[in-house]
Amino acid sequence: MSDRESAVEITGVVRDASGAPVAGAHVLFTDGPVPLPDIAALTDGGGGFSLAAPAPGDYTILCRADPVLGSPGTARATVHVGPPGRGAAAAQVRVELTLG
Amino acid sequence: MPQDPHSAVTNEPEDSAAVMVEQAAVLQAPSEGSQGEAQHATSEGLEQVENYRRPEHFAPESWTPPSATLPDIGEASFGPPPPAPETVHGPDDRVQITNTNVYPWRVHCYLLITARDNTLYQGTGWMIGPHTLATAGHVVYIKGSGVAGRDGWVKSIQVMPGRNGGSLPYGSITCTSFRSVLGWTNDGDENYDYGAIITPSNTGSTTGWFGFGVYSDSDLLKTTGNIAGYPGDKPAGTLWYAARGIDSVAARKVYYDIDTAGGQSGSSVYRIDNGNRYGVAIHAYGGARVNSGTRFTTPVFNNYAAWKA
Numbered sequence: 001m002s003d004r005e006s007a008v009e010i011t012g013v014v015r016d017a018s019g020a021p022v023a024g025a026h027v028l029f030t031d032g033p034v035p036l037p038d039i040a041a042l043t044d045g046g047g048g049f050s051l052a053a054p055a056p057g058d059y060t061i062l063c064r065a066d067p068v069l070g071s072p073g074t075a076r077a078t079v080h081v082g083p084p085g086r087g088a089a090a091a092q093v094r095v096e097l098t099l100g
Numbered sequence: 101m102p103q104d105p106h107s108a109v110t111n112e113p114e115d116s117a118a119v120m121v122e123q124a125a126v127l128q129a130p131s132e133g134s135q136g137e138a139q140h141a142t143s144e145g146l147e148q149v150e151n152y153r154r155p156e157h158f159a160p161e162s163w164t165p166p167s168a169t170l171p172d173i174g175e176a177s178f179g180p181p182p183p184a185p186e187t188v189h190g191p192d193d194r195v196q197i198t199n200t201n202v203y204p205w206r207v208h209c210y211l212l213i214t215a216r217d218n219t220l221y222q223g224t225g226w227m228i229g230p231h232t233l234a235t236a237g238h239v240v241y242i243k244g245s246g247v248a249g250r251d252g253w254v255k256s257i258q259v260m261p262g263r264n265g266g267s268l269p270y271g272s273i274t275c276t277s278f279r280s281v282l283g284w285t286n287d288g289d290e291n292y293d294y295g296a297i298i299t300p301s302n303t304g305s306t307t308g309w310f311g312f313g314v315y316s317d318s319d320l321l322k323t324t325g326n327i328a329g330y331p332g333d334k335p336a337g338t339l340w341y342a343a344r345g346i347d348s349v350a351a352r353k354v355y356y357d358i359d360t361a362g363g364q365s366g367s368s369v370y371r372i373d374n375g376n377r378y379g380v381a382i383h384a385y386g387g388a389r390v391n392s393g394t395r396f397t398t399p400v401f402n403n404y405a406a407w408k409a
Binding site: 024066 | 390
């Protein structure tokens with residue numbers, strides 16, 4: 001039995017229409033190549049978030065922000081994750097989400 | 101000598117760790133709590149929610165089959181998965197619960213998780229005793245994130261029982277005491293993806309808690325599965341409920357097409373028996389065709405019985 005240590009990190013920033021970072025927004029996978037842990041990331045003060053993609057493939061990411069926490073709106077993105085590099089530093093995919 | 105993957109582990113010093121006790125499985129009883137109202141369930145094993153009816157399976161023409169066969173996540177790391185169930189999700193039939201200060205809704209807790217590297221995540225837990233919540237293992241111990249400095253016991257979890265948007269009827273409790281098992285913390289095996297949060301106060305005495313139990317395959321397959329939790333695709337911190345039949349079971353997993361979303365990791369998958377609520381699994385994974393949770397088997401039951409003591 002092996003460890004799941006080949007995950008690729010998907011990082012990103014959530015911004016509102018004016019380009020300002022949005023804190024406290026939920027970011028989650030709504031589709032992926034394999035079943036995924038049903039956890040959601042919350043953006044930090046700089047609008048940043050991080051999700052782990054456990055296998056190569058296409059992932060759909062949904063972001064939802066609410067007026068309770070700041071700017072409202074939703075955003076979606078499809079992210080392609082390739083296989084992690086061998087012996088390289090931690091693989092990473094970057095995505096920018098703008099609330100609409 | 102190989103270690104039992106159900107061996108309990110904790111982020112606290114070794115001498116305070118709960119020890120798994122071998123015992124015959126029996127049902128752990130629920131409690132409706134010491135204050136406020138309680139709501140009765142229907143005779144069909146559903147919660148009483150206005151206009152909510154248990155959806156049936158949808159006709160094959162009402163969905164589009166996936167273009168490729170999707171392997172289970174376990175196959176990538178741990179070899180062949182259990183037989184893949186044939187099921188569909190169909191339309192989203194979750195309903196929002198707003199009277200979250202009433203039992204059984206107040207048992208469900210919104211979790212704001214701060215990982216070791218201070219990244220933030222959202223999950224769900226449910227009270228199983230005066231000071232104990234059940235949740236997924238990956239809620240309390242992050243495994244295989246791909247990020248150095250994030251894997252391991254989370255730094256803290258803010259537990260908000262019965263949260264309803266901006267309303268926190270039982271406040272927010274900061275928790276730093278966690279439990280899981282070696283099968284998760286060592287191996288990251290989804291069959292052992294379960295854990296617990298120990299609260300510093302006896303909030304569960306007020307909110308009440310769910311029981312839990314070990315059931316046979318045939319019992320589970322004929323029961324209605326209920327799930328309530330905090331999905332991240334809905335307004336912040338709102339509680340949502342859905343119910344359907346259990347689709348299939350494996351030795352350590354339960355599969356169902358009850359709708360869930362990211363943020364519901366750790367939710368109770370429960371049945372209603374003679375008006376009482378009993379957890380049968382801990383929700384952990386969302387899939388394109390089917391969702392799944394860690395089944396209450398005898399070792400799981402014994403660990404939770406020890407963790408709620």
